[in-house]
Amino acid sequence: MTRHAFRSSQVPPPSGAYSAAVSTGQLVFVSAQLPLDERGRVFAGSAAEQAGRALDGLRHQLRSTGLSLETVAKLTAYVVEPEDAAALDEVIGEYFGEPRPARTVVGVRWLPDGARLQIEAVAVRY
Secondary structure (H helix, E strand, C coil), rough: CEEEECCCCCCCCCCCCCCCCCCCCEEEEEECCCCCCCCCCCCCCCCCHHHHHHHHHHHHHHHHHHCCCEEEEEEEEECCCCCCHHHHHHHHHCCCCCCCCEEEEEEECCCCCCEEEEEEEEECCC
């Protein structure tokens, strides 16, 4: 199968040697999205605000592939503070209807530029 890379022009480009999103077959893998502000810097808000910013970035990346949040099958969220998982779940509930995507939360010691969380996804072309 062939891989195709995508990147939304509405969010900053990747800061390393990776693609923002890659499709192969019916699957689209979106790299973890940090909660960025309009200048491309980590937004220094609450966990809920950061989750919203990260999900907005995810939405933009999916649009660049022709997909939407409704096509997400799996989310993986990385959080620095375990107590942020509750706020993350609340925001996910606002962004996704039923059935919601599968979700895994992974606790980490550090994220770039002081971010509290980042979110990656796998979406499916139906």
